[in-house]
Amino acid sequence: MSDSDLLDVFVIGGGINGAGIARDAAGRGLSVMMCEKDDLAQGTSSRSGKLVHGGLRYLEYYEFRLVREALIEREVLLNSACHIIWPMRFVLPHSPQDRPAWLVRLGLFLYDHLGGRKKLPGTRSLNLDRSPEGTPLLDEYHRGFEYSDCWVDDARMVTLNALGAKEKGATILTRTACVMAKRSKDRWEIFLRDEHSGEMRQVFAKVLINAAGPWVLDIVKQVTHTRSARNVRLVKGSHIIVPKFWEGQQAYLVQNHDKRVIFINPYEGDMALIGTTDIPYEGRAEDVKADESEIQYLMDAVNRYFKVKLRRDDVITHFSGVRPLFDDGKGNPSAVTRDYVFDLDTQGGAPILHVFGGKITTFRKLAEHAMQRLKEALPNMGPDWTRESVLPGGEIENADFEAFSEKLKTDYPWLPPSLRKHYARLYGARTGNLLAEATTLADLGRHFGGDFYEAEARYLVKNEWAQRPEDILKRRTKHGLHLSEDEIKAFEQWFEQTLVTQPPVILQANAS
Structure with a gap:
């Protein structure tokens, strides 16, 4: 050799x-x-809470260096991929039964100042009796706080x-x-x-x-x-997805009876992503799944704070992942x-x-x-x-996603708004690579339902290592959440008949 x-x-x-x-x-x-x-x-890496965040709760365990590094990275990543990362405001209703308000406010003060925040707005106090953010909450919650973090398509x-x-x-x-x-x-x-x-x-x-x-x-x-x-300590974290039950784009962060915090985030337009649990896990990582007690735990946390009461039938789907945490000897999984x-x-x-x-x-x-x-x-x-540096698709001037979206509207006036937003969010400045020479909706090929067209499936197989239907439906996109069972089966059949016969592509360096 x-x-x-x-x-x-x-x-x-x-x-x-x-x-x-x-x-x-x-x-x-x-x-x-x-x-x-x-x-x-x-x-x-596809089963996280979909957040780029400093880790507000890590302050309670004196993880100041980690929080500072994460807060700095939050804005670095926001600049590098503004199409898949965007700011989100989190509402934290205060419960007198849990952490005292002064302690929460101190933690938020540190959170605002540890990482040299530049782009994201700071914390503000809320009167939940008057603010629209308090509307979906139970009347017993009068005071709250609102702070910034970021969403990411993990x-x-x-x-x-x-x-x-x-x-x-x-x-x-x-x-x-x-x-x-x-x-x-x-x-x-x-x-x-x-x-x-x-x-x-x-x-x-x-x-x-x-x-x-x-x-x-x-x-x-x-x-x-x-x-x-x-x-390593293997810790299972589970999430549930339910229909969104409040107005506005704000997320919520609530404290459960055991002092764990639960995120309740807008997801995929009309859904909500709720999680996570922290449970020691000893099985094979491949076999991890949310059990019924975890699903009930997450619903109970929501029902403690919100007027709408979640039931098991409201859970559209759920997922679970194994976090491989460095074992520092602490017994409580949340403290690891x-x-x-x-x-x-x-x-x-x-x-x-x-x-x-x-x-x-x-x-x-x-x-x-x-x-x-x-x-x-x-x-x-x-x-x-x-x-x-920027990630592929993040080559957007001044990391201004709104201006970029307006330009796409001018460049591709024939794209329906929801489809244009979908392409912009997933592919950013590379959207033109996917659309290629298309000038009409018909040029995108077969429509599988929702915002899913044949051109995207072919692009993902050719350019992003997608080799199976679930690679596209669950990871490269979230189309699987928006299609009916019949539509999913039809796509799987088309994929097997049309694309699976092609040999898998090993993507490596360009000849140049």
């Missing part, structure tokens, strides 16, 4: 941390390959990082498992299995990065046969740190970096720190670069 065939970096894991690291490394001029055993963001955040990595020269392999990796002097010998065909492939890399999330210890023990002094920790193992030759913990808000900083830790092993890497 010649040195020209030797990769600088191989990344295991196609969640937010793995994709973020692959993009950062590729942008430093390194040769990079990333593999994911399933689809991009199929695990934890699964698209992962895909955009993978696209960014590819455009910087990285090779991205989905549904490709790393089944074994072993040190061979100054390099890693890595064995990959294509989950479609079962075919094996062998590659070599100077550095191996284990960003497998809930499976990080599986990679340590079963794939690389290395050691790590670190451990959301910070990230690295374990760099250089014993025996070629380095391997294991990534423990982290949260979607701090993925960019995590990736930057990871590469800094590897500077000695990769002395020719370029400097830090992602802070001032």
Whole structure:
């Protein structure tokens, strides 16, 4: 094998941390390959609360450094991808039975000032008896607070990082498992299995990065046969989706009887996303699902504060994810740190970096720190670069999404408003790539229902590693929430007959 065939970096894991690291490394001029055993963001990274936030409740556990870093990153990410990240105001009704008002106000004061807030408006107090934000709440709640955080399409955040990595020269392999990796002097010998065909492939890399999330210890023990002094706590977080039951675009943050906070956020226009739980989890991460007690717990939290009373029949769907938290020895799952920790193992030759913990808000900083830790092993890497960069589709002047939306209206007057908004939110400045030469709605091909047309499905297969119907319906988009069962079945049948016969595309560096 010649040195020209030797990769600088191989990344295991196609969640937010793995994709973020692959993009950062590729942008430093390194040769990079990333593999994911399933689809991009199929695990934890598509099952979050969809927020880019500082973590207001982490202040209670004195996680000041983490909160500060997350608050700074909140605005960095807002500038980098304003099409999939946007500001949201959160209403926190105060209950005298829980945290005292002075403590809440102090926490919000710190939240406003720890991270050098520039774009987002600050906290304000609310008289819930008079303000419209108080209308859906029970009459017993008279006082509240309103503060800022940001919404994010989490699964698209992962895909955009993978696209960014590819455009910087990285090779991205989905549904490709790393089944074994072993040190061979100054390099890693890595064995990959294509989950479609079962075919094996062998590659070599100077550095191996284990960003497998809930499976990080599986990679340590079963794939690389290395050691790590670190451990993870698997914590299950479940969410429910119900019809939206209030007016306005504000979200709500309520405190439950056990002092956990529950987010109640507008979702997909006419729905609400409610979560999350924090439950220790010991099963296989692939098997995680919300149980009935968690669903009831979330409904009870809502019913404690709102006039509308949720019933089990109101739950449209639910999902659950496993958060691989770094085990800092704290017993309460809610108190376990959301910070990230690295374990760099250089014993025996070629380095391997294991990534423990982290949260979607701090993925960019995590990736930057990871590469800094590897500077000695990769002395020719370029400097830090992602802070001032934009993600694919984020090339919007002054990060002004409203102005961009108006321009789309002028450029594509034939697009219905809901479809134009859908494309703008998912593809941003790359919307024209999807629409290509289309000049009428008929040019978009078969209509599957809602805002879903054939042109988008084909684009996602060609450009964003979508290989199965659920990759499109659940992760690249949320069309699955807006289609009937018959419409979903019709799309699945069309996909199998039209697209699945095509060989999967390995998206890698452009020839240029």
